[in-house]
Amino acid sequence: MALVRVISSDGAAFLVSQRLAKRSGKLKTEIETFRKSSDNSEAQPEIRIVTIRAEILRLVLQWLQQHQNDPVLPANQNEQDGRGDAEMGQSQWDRDFLAPMDLGIVMELILAANHLEVKGLLDITCKLVESKITGRTVDEIRTAFKLKSDFKGNEEEQTRLENRWCVEN
Amino acid sequence: MAMSKFYKLAITEENSEKEAPITDVGAVMATETSSPEPEDGLKGVDYHDFPADTIPDVWGNIFEKLDPKDKITFSETCAKWHYWAAPKRMTFLFTEIVDVIIKALTEQQTLKCRSICRSWTQDIDHELENQASSLLIETEIDQDEIRQNWETDIANVFWSSKKIEQFLVEMASHNGNPFPGRTILFGFNIPLRRPILTEWLELKRTFCRKAIELLEAFGSHVYIANFEFCPLHTNSNIVLEATETIEYLRTSLSHLPNLKRLNISGLDKLFLLDEARDFYRNNPLPRLPHMEMVYMDYTCNAVKNWVLETSALPATLKRISIQPHPREVEFSSGPIFNFPNLEALDVVLSIEDLERFGTLMGSTPPLKAIRLKFVQNLQDFQRVFRSLEVFAESLKIVSIDENYSRNSLRDAIATGFSINLPKLERLELVRFDGPLDPLCRLESLKYLGVKLSRLQEWEGSTVNFYGFENRMEESNVWEKISSLQKLSFEGMMYPAMKYHKVYTRPMLSCATAILGGGGTGGVLFEDEPWLD
Structure with a gap:
């Protein structure tokens, strides 16, 4: 089985089947570039992902492994049947996968999925962040994201006013 | 020793070598920073032994002064720094994901996020102001x-x-x-x-x-x-x-x-x-x-x-x-010839003006995208695409709304005409029912969209066409246009049924693995745990 060595920013190396790795757009391009530039067709590609640490890279690879036999989602599922990608792609496994993560990890996963071009994972993680915003008050969102209001003077009031004028009424 | 762990991780990130020579790294750092000689009272203090994973207050202060991107690097440098930065992750990570997440948010959600804290407001406003699509x-x-x-x-x-x-x-x-x-x-x-x-x-x-x-x-x-x-x-x-x-x-x-x-x-x-x-x-x-x-x-x-x-x-x-005016269909295209740096054009032109467009100015405008309608109907297919060749070095997106004469389409097959736009990535053809053969040498084409028309088989064509209804995955169009990733058909069928079919490149390698892989094709190995 053809393998590729994927190395995280903090030096952890993961040996992954190329078929699995190619489900990431970024890894696919890197493998193809390696193949074109390498004289030895049997040589094992080594890809350094300098922006993703091991804990996050492992999660991405776990997700890819779980979804290795899924059809590749069209870039925009809505074009076909009006349902969102996240709605289409999210399984019970996905929900269990995301459930124990704090939002900081989810945000790092969004960055990683975006960088590695893993659309399905990007969709479900964005959907999770979106769900923490939808239907909540500003204070509830601050609590969910562990943020404090640091507006000074009347900045918060100004921001609310600005928002009000952006909505057609 | 505290320093050892920091340096060890730093070199591992660079070289991915588990057993990095720690002392050598320290020596290199010392040479690079050329530390002054310690004063008398501090003799014996090893400045190379700077406590990287202690004094959280000092590092917290430094952390606050970093740019969001550097904050991420900081938090990834070692486990302790990551632990210190974790409570603040929501602020600096949001800066990084705002361009991604904003696409998933509605207008109301986006506005609500502006009210959370200053950095979110600034990040969202920056993103809204700089959304590339606003100028496309x-x-x-x-x-x-x-x-x-x-x-x-x-x-x-x-x-x-x-x-x-x-x-x-x-x-x-x-x-x-x-x-x-x-x-x-x-x-x-x-x-x-x-x-x-x-x-x-x-x-x-x-x-x-x-x-x-x-x-x-x-x-x-x-x-x-x-x-x-x-x-x-x-x-x-x-x-x-x-x-x-x-x-x-x-x-x-x-x-x-x-x-x-x-x-x-x-x-x-x-x-x-x-x-x-x-x-x-x-x-x-x-x-x-x-x-x-x-x-x-x-x-x-x-x-x-x-x-x-x-x-x-x-x-x-x-x-x-420039959209056509209902009463003044023909817009004199004279003014568009004045812009030497034009990258995108959406206009109704005569074929003669299009032919003049690339040659009138001293240099060819770096046109990347063009959407055209023609003043006259039933254009000559080859003439239209030959007139675009002057922009071959830059043109990536083409959309043409035109009914071509059937003779010109037959000629295109008979003469083996190929569109010569090597950088073209997206092609949208509105009201086009011709053969796909002239597209087969578009080596960068990723997206082909056909609107308001039904493609049909043409005598002499080498592209197998099964209709938009089904089986386009089996067509040899994917081999003929090897770069093609997506094929879209959109239009109206009698009596009044709208259709929109999108085909993505069949995953041939994946299908093979499912048949023969026995479930091991995607197995993930981890041969080295990350360093502690």
Whole structure:
């Protein structure tokens, strides 16, 4: 089985089947570039992902492994049947996968999925962040994201006013 | 030793070697930083032994001063720093994901996020202001990547004098930019009961006066301005009303010095007005040095020329989108030849003008995207695509709405004609029912869309076509156009059924693995745990 060595920013190396790795757009391009530039067709590609640490890279690879036999989602599922990608792609496994993560990890996963071009994972993680915003008050969102209001003077009031004028009424 | 762990991780990130020679690394660092000799009282203190994973207050202070990108690097440098930075992750990570997450949020959610904290407000505003799609023509916007029509989502829209007055009162003490999306739209709302002419003129004059008042106060913050003009009054004195209207536009633009995109819709009857033509000649628009894009719809040719010739700087304007006027179908394309840096064009042209376009100027404009309709119907297929070859080095997106003559399509097959646009990535053909053979040498083509038409099999064609209904995955079109990733058919079937089928490149390698892999094809191994 053809393998590729994927190395995280903090030096952890993961040996992954190329078929699995190619489900990431970024890894696919890197493998193809390696193949074109390498004289030895049997040589094992080594890809350094300098922006993703091991804990996050492992999660991405776990997700890819779980979804290795899924059809590749069209870039925009809505074009076909009006349902969102996240709605289409999210399984019970996905929900269990995301459930124990704090939002900081989810945000790092969004960055990683975006960088590695893993659309399905990007969709479900964005959907999770979106769900923490939808239907909540500003204070509830601050609590969910562990943020404090640091507006000074009347900045918060100004921001609310600005928002009000952006909505057609 | 604390230092050892830090250096060890640093070198591992660089070299991925588990057993990095720690002391050597320390020596290299010392050479690079060339530390001064310690003073007497501090003899014996090893400055190389700087405690990287202690004194959280000091590092916390340094952390606060870092840019968001550096904060991420900081938090990934070692486990302890990551632990310290974790509580603040929501702020600096949001900066990184805002461009991604904003596509998943609705207008209301985006606005709500602006109220959470200062950094979120700044990040969202920065993203809204710099959304590339706001300066693209429709054809350039990849709907897969960018939320459709986002630029009108976060916009300040003013339809009445009363609304402008309220805004001015509320923003009286506002310091700075009150427009999160840097976008503004003015459109005089026609009252339900159409007033008599004098009342109508007074209402319009009040609206224009208020709009200009608003722009005087805040116009310098606006990057994208939309002016929607209502039709003239049925009993109007055209000279008076039209002259007042275009004077309002002229004055408004003088208060928009930082404008990047100008959208004008309306002003369609002014072509009847000889006096207005004199007005244009005698009253050029203010030059807008930052304007990169002009969009005009339902606008008469005199106004189109006025805007392009007097307000746009030839070197700065990059995108022109001009929709055809229902009564003046042919737009004299003369003004578009003045822009040597044009990157995107959306216009109705004659084939002769298209042929002249690439050669008239001293150098060929770096056109990346073009959306065309032709003045004459039933064009010669080869002539159209040959006329685009002058832009072959830059052209990535082409959309053409045209019915080609059947003879020219037959000739294309018979002569083995191939479109020669090696950089072309997206091709949209509207009302096209010809063969796909001329597309087979488009080595960069990723997306092919066919609209308002049904492709059919042509005699002599080598592309197997199974119809849009099914089995296009089996067509040899994927082999013939090896770069093709997506094929889209959109249109109407009799009697009135809309269809939209999208095919993505069949995953041949994946299918093979499922058949023969026995479940091991995707197994993930981890051969080295990360360092502790």
